[in-house]
Structure formats: structure tokens, C-alpha cells
Amino acid sequence: MIGTHTSVSTAAELLRRANLTGLLDGRRRACLNTWEPWLTGEALNGASPEGTAASPREELARLLHTGVHVGHGSIRDDVGRALVAAGLVTSDDGIYRTGRWRLSAFAGLLIAADRDYGTEHEVHLGEDSLRFAQAVLAAAPRGTVLDVGSGSGVSSAAAARTAGSVRAIDVLPDAVEATGLTCALNPGGAEVTTEVRNFADIDLAEFDHVIVNLPGVPVPAGMPYPTAGNGGPDGLDLIRTFWKQLAAGPPRRVTMRFQSMGGVEPEVLSELSEAFPLHTISIGVDSAVPMRLRDAITAERIAAITGADPDDVVGQLSDARRTGGRTTYFCSTMNLTPGGPELDYAAPLMRLDPEGLWRRGPLLSIDDAAVWTEYCSRLRLMPDEFWSVQGEEHVRTVGRDMHVIGGDLAAGKSPADVAGAHIQAGPAARVGLELAIVLLAEVLDDIGILRSR
Structure with a gap:
């Protein structure tokens, strides 16, 4: 159970004084994958000389980030009481025990997401979330901001640094709860209001800047998949619905994360040019992988839900969905600015072809x-x-x-x-x-x- 906004803010202030964000950000930058939000215990502990006791800050990271229960003696009393009051940990028999929410950090922001994502809960924080948060920070949205599909709330907290106000919506009540917690952990920015709401019920024209990160994993109809990732047969079900709603109104500033299948380049480029003739469209692709890899990741998630053989599910994904030319899965960030028409496309820096000899x-x-x-x-x-x-x-x-x-x-x-x-x-x-x-x-x-x- 999350504590009051005041109790969460108090805990956040103590965590910042301990520089938990600096520790997690610094250790991530030392890893090969600098976008992975979740560090292993080895990544946290391996930097300390052998035989050296963990520092209080490292103990906080073990407790809140990696989920290791720690004794009361390892955490300052005032910090421990604040974490309990905020609902981030529980205290029992001299031990602080982790709760539902797991904390990470990025660009100075504290972020809450589900510790057991993919089993019981659906509030996800992945590499894609951090890349989107970076794009929002770079866009520096001003005025009134709408965050569509707020998820963990990292994008809302990023927007709150420069915006006048932020309204965060998601169809998952748990995601809205996580957004509220994340924003409370990052006080000092714009006011963020949260709501369980579908973007189709919102008048986008009321906002100066819209930030969007909707599910984009291609999942054939009838296959189970977490709501936070399921983008329908071509991965664009919700994304395309949002584009149609946006195109029907006056031009707006938009920062959006989206996924698309394609060949040499994303297949939706011409579709976007036709949909937004009154916008300048800037698209940067940071990830392009063979569809076989995306299918395999999807298959293993489906297999974990259904108990099926992942190799069998890979075959079903291929048979049910892919058509000629859809060999690549692109993950992109797009900025729309009123005043087009213009399309600026930046291809990924790396493309690997596993079919080569x-x-x-x-x-x-x-x-x-x-x-x-x-x-x-x-x-x-x-x-x-x-x-x-x-x-x-x-x-x-x-x-x-x-x-x-x-x-x-x-x-x-x-x-x-x-x-x-x-x-x-x-x-x-x-x-x-x-x-x-x-x-x-x-x-x-x-x-x-x-x-x-």
C-alpha cells in the first residue's frame, strides 16, 4: 500500500540525500547495456573492494532495487521509518523486506515499477521506457502536457521538469498508481494529475504537448500477452488509433515512442507523411532487429503464460502474421511539430543480418x-x-x-x-x-x- 504523498516525498528526499539515483545511474553506465533499468546484485556489489562492507547507500540499493532484505542495522533509522511510512518496504523482526514496488533511477529520476512484472502485475520498466524518458527530457515540453500510456510514470516525471502541468492517463489502474508513486518520488516539478482513462476520450486540442508511449509488440489475435506490450497483429493497433485521432484535430507538438515492422526502413513512413501533412516529422530509429528475434522474445513471454513450447509459438507467430518484406522490427522516437510537410528520417546506426554467409x-x-x-x-x-x-x-x-x-x-x-x-x-x-x-x-x-x- 502506497503511503500519503507527504510520506513518499519525505522518503524521496532522504533517498536523494543518500544519492541513490547517482549510484544506480553510475553503475548502469558502467555496464555494457547502458539502457537496462535493472541492475543485478553483481553490478551493484562488484564495484566494492572484496571484503569491504557495503555502504548505507549500497544497502539501500540492494533493498529497493535488487530486492534483497536487509537488517535494521544496515539502514539509518529515520530512512527506514520513512520507507515504511511510504509503503516501499515493510519491517518485521528487525528486517526490512521489499514490497511490490521496485525502484530504479534514470537521469536523476526515481522510478517505481512492478518487481514481478510478467507474472502477477503489469507495470513494466524496460530499456524502451528509459529511451522514451530521454526523448521527453530532450523535447523539454512546455505548457500543458498530456502523457498517454504513462505506465511507470517515468515519462510524466520527465515532462514535469519543464512543463506547466502534466495530465497522465493509462488504461491500467496499476499503471496509474505507479505513475502517482513515481511522480511523488520526484517532487519539485510541475503538478502531475493521474487518471484511469482511454486517450480516445480526451480532447487532444486542450494540450500544448502530447507525449505518447503505447504498446507496440506484434501479437496475433487470440494469443495472450501482457496489456502493457500487446500492440495487435502488426503492433500498431493502438498506435494507429492515436494517429487517426491526432490527425483529426489541429496540429500539436507530439513526442512519441513507437514500433513498426518493415524491411530496409519502417513500413509506416509513407503512412505518417500522409497522415500529418501539417507537421514536420522527425523520426530517429535506435533499434532495428530481425523479426525472428522479436518473435522469439514474444514467444517466450506467451509460453510463460500458456505453458506451450516457445519454439512452437515462434512458428505460430510466423505463420499467423508475417508477410513478405517484414523482416525487421524497428523501435523509434518521433517528434511532430506544427508546420510541415517535412519528414526527417534517421536510420539506425547498426543493422545486423543473420542471414549472411x-x-x-x-x-x-x-x-x-x-x-x-x-x-x-x-x-x-x-x-x-x-x-x-x-x-x-x-x-x-x-x-x-x-x-x-x-x-x-x-x-x-x-x-x-x-x-x-x-x-x-x-x-x-x-x-x-x-x-x-x-x-x-x-x-x-x-x-x-x-x-x-
């Missing part, structure tokens, strides 16, 4: 250190989805077996064949390893060890 190149020997340095330098460009499917483990596999993998590729084996020989995990992890192998192939191709066929 290679042969031996002219160079017969390699400098392992040079190859590994170049490989690691490109990892920062890997898409978020890669890291969510055991990406760090895949990197270790490539580093350990680099010569064997390179030899298999030079012999004409596909990335799928090579990955299948190295991993027995589910479909998402297998495709993730394929991407790690393709990245190695591209590095070896640039050096001259391999040549594409």
Missing part, C-alpha cells in the same frame, strides 16, 4: 587483442533486445570461442548453425547469440579474415 578472406592470421578491442567497441551499438536475451553471456561465449566460431564461419556455416552448436537455450537466446556471432563476422570481414559470399 562468409568465406575465408585474404588475411590468414589475426591479432586477437585487436579483434577483441574492435568487437567490444561496437557492442555499445547493439540493440536493446540483444541485451535482454542474455547478451552479456553471448559476448563471453564469442570471446571464449572466437577462433572456433571464426573457423566455422569461414567454412560456410551460417550464424544460426554456429549458434545452435554453442547453445541449447530457448529461441530468444539462440537468436541473440546469432547476432553476437554476426557482429564478430563483420569485424573479421573488415579486418580481412573473412569475406562475405
Whole structure:
């Protein structure tokens, strides 16, 4: 149970004095995936010298972020009382125990989301949420702001830094509760009001700036999937409904996160140009992954709900939905500004093709250190989805077996064949390893060890 706004604000002030946001943000930047909101215990504890007791701030992170119960002696009494009053932890037999809400941090913002997302609850905080929050901070919305699909509330809290007022809506009551908690954890900005509401019932013309992050995972009809991600057969059910509503009114400033299938580029680009002739449209794609990977991630989530075999679900997804040319899943941020027509499209910095094949190149020997340095330098460009499917483990596999993998590729084996020989995990992890192998192939191709066929 969340405490009063005053009790949450008191807890937030004590957490800021302890600089919990700085600790979590700093440790995230030290990881390979700088967009992953949830750090492991190793990421938090590994930075301390061996044998050194955790600091009070690290104990707070263990309790609130990673979910480790800690003794009263590890937390200052006033901080512990404030966390209990705010409903963030409970106290029992000298132990502080974690509650439903898990806290993360990004760009100085504290964020609450479900600790057990995907099982019992649906308030999600993922890489996509942080990228959207960054886009909102960069847009610096002014005046009256509407947050559509507020989820955890990180976007509302980001908008409140510059807006005059923020109205946050979501169809999930739990999401509205989380938004209220997140905004209470970040006092000092614009007033944020929350409401369980569908955007179709809102007059968008009442707002100076609309920020939107709606579900965008392609899920065929009849397949169960969490509401926070289910975007319908092509992933655009709610997104397209919002576009139609927006296009029917006067031009507005909009900052939006959306997903789209496509081939070389998102298939909705021409649709957007036609829908918004009175806007300048700026689209930046930060993630482009094979549809096979998105399907595999979706299949494993569906399998966890239904008990089905993930490999069987992958086949059903492919058979039920995909048509020719839809080989890629794009995650993009879009800004609409009155005064078009103009479309400015920025393609992703990295595209990996797991369908490629290679042969031996002219160079017969390699400098392992040079190859590994170049490989690691490109990892920062890997898409978020890669890291969510055991990406760090895949990197270790490539580093350990680099010569064997390179030899298999030079012999004409596909990335799928090579990955299948190295991993027995589910479909998402297998495709993730394929991407790690393709990245190695591209590095070896640039050096001259391999040549594409």
C-alpha cells in the first residue's frame, strides 16, 4: 500500500540525500547495456573492494532495487521509518523486506515499477521506457502536457521538469498508481494529475504537448500477452488509433515512442507523411532487429503464460502474421511539430543480418587483442533486445570461442548453425547469440579474415 504523498516525498528526499539515483545511474553506465533499468546484485556489489562492507547507500540499493532484505542495522533509522511510512518496504523482526514496488533511477529520476512484472502485475520498466524518458527530457515540453500510456510514470516525471502541468492517463489502474508513486518520488516539478482513462476520450486540442508511449509488440489475435506490450497483429493497433485521432484535430507538438515492422526502413513512413501533412516529422530509429528475434522474445513471454513450447509459438507467430518484406522490427522516437510537410528520417546506426554467409578472406592470421578491442567497441551499438536475451553471456561465449566460431564461419556455416552448436537455450537466446556471432563476422570481414559470399 502506497503511503500519503507527504510520506513518499519525505522518503524521496532522504533517498536523494543518500544519492541513490547517482549510484544506480553510475553503475548502469558502467555496464555494457547502458539502457537496462535493472541492475543485478553483481553490478551493484562488484564495484566494492572484496571484503569491504557495503555502504548505507549500497544497502539501500540492494533493498529497493535488487530486492534483497536487509537488517535494521544496515539502514539509518529515520530512512527506514520513512520507507515504511511510504509503503516501499515493510519491517518485521528487525528486517526490512521489499514490497511490490521496485525502484530504479534514470537521469536523476526515481522510478517505481512492478518487481514481478510478467507474472502477477503489469507495470513494466524496460530499456524502451528509459529511451522514451530521454526523448521527453530532450523535447523539454512546455505548457500543458498530456502523457498517454504513462505506465511507470517515468515519462510524466520527465515532462514535469519543464512543463506547466502534466495530465497522465493509462488504461491500467496499476499503471496509474505507479505513475502517482513515481511522480511523488520526484517532487519539485510541475503538478502531475493521474487518471484511469482511454486517450480516445480526451480532447487532444486542450494540450500544448502530447507525449505518447503505447504498446507496440506484434501479437496475433487470440494469443495472450501482457496489456502493457500487446500492440495487435502488426503492433500498431493502438498506435494507429492515436494517429487517426491526432490527425483529426489541429496540429500539436507530439513526442512519441513507437514500433513498426518493415524491411530496409519502417513500413509506416509513407503512412505518417500522409497522415500529418501539417507537421514536420522527425523520426530517429535506435533499434532495428530481425523479426525472428522479436518473435522469439514474444514467444517466450506467451509460453510463460500458456505453458506451450516457445519454439512452437515462434512458428505460430510466423505463420499467423508475417508477410513478405517484414523482416525487421524497428523501435523509434518521433517528434511532430506544427508546420510541415517535412519528414526527417534517421536510420539506425547498426543493422545486423543473420542471414549472411562468409568465406575465408585474404588475411590468414589475426591479432586477437585487436579483434577483441574492435568487437567490444561496437557492442555499445547493439540493440536493446540483444541485451535482454542474455547478451552479456553471448559476448563471453564469442570471446571464449572466437577462433572456433571464426573457423566455422569461414567454412560456410551460417550464424544460426554456429549458434545452435554453442547453445541449447530457448529461441530468444539462440537468436541473440546469432547476432553476437554476426557482429564478430563483420569485424573479421573488415579486418580481412573473412569475406562475405
